[in-house]
Amino acid sequence: MPRPVITPEQRRETRERIRSAAAMLVRQGNPEKITIRAVAKQAEVSVGTIYKYFEDISDLGRSLWEEPVNELRAQMSDIAESIDDPTARIHALLCAYVEFAREKHRVFRGAFLYVRPDSRPIPDQTALEEEPYFQFLTSAIAEGQETGAIIDGDPKMLAQLLWAALHGALALPINIERIAFDPPEQIADAMIKSIMALIDKNE
Incomplete structure (x- = not known):
């Protein structure tokens, strides 16, 4: 069975969800200690999903x-x-x-x-x-x-x-x-x- 097609709106929502999770972690502690895995847990997405939107943790940080x-x-x-x-x-x-x-x-x-x-x-x-x-x-x-x-x-x-x-x-x-x-x-x-x-x- 083919995977459902992700709409542009869903992509934007997922990206903002990841960014919001990262921003929350920044507010809670030291930005240098934030990891992709921690952001994934906060956003309730997989690590692989984050890498679909951002190259690495630095790229995610820059987006904020x-x-x-x-x-x-x-x-x-x-x-x-x-x-x-x-x-x-x-x-x-x-x-x-x-x-x-x-x-x-x-x-x-x-x-x-x-x-x-x-x-x-x-x-x-x-x-x-x-x-x-x-x-x-x-x-x-x-x-x-x-x-x-x-x-x-x-x-x-x-x-x-x-x-x-x-x-x-x-x-x-x-x-x-x-x-x-x-x-x-x-x-x-x-x-x-x-x-x-x-x-x-x-x-």
Whole structure:
């Protein structure tokens, strides 16, 4: 007897069921310890079923963050298109990053603070120039340099330094919880002020 045909809607439902199970496990514990078998048990599906939808546990993990991260990129694109002044644009881009970390803290931890265990393979890397956030920062810095508003220097390196400094301000209190740092967002807000004071020639 032939197997019943699975409809596209059923496929979507199964995929979302697996993702929901994985998200629940992430909320309950350490994402690094989550396995395909644990997700299968939570979703009440077979391990083989999960592999029909996701390559491995890393692919499943990425699917949890993909939608909100793409929403962040869309927000960054709106900022890049709507703010003409490059200095104000840089400030808005930095603030949006902090706001994302504040409002989507679970996603931020999973997508931006995840440290790959040595036991898992290095993922395929995307060129830095292909990341929209980096593109928006670099473009704004270069435009600001053309008008004399932003300090001189390689725009690509400056963009990396800005992103690294802000990300570090958010990550440090989370990654080293045994030390009583001020709240991450408070440090990040102060970091933005420091960054803008350093790069803005009008400050």
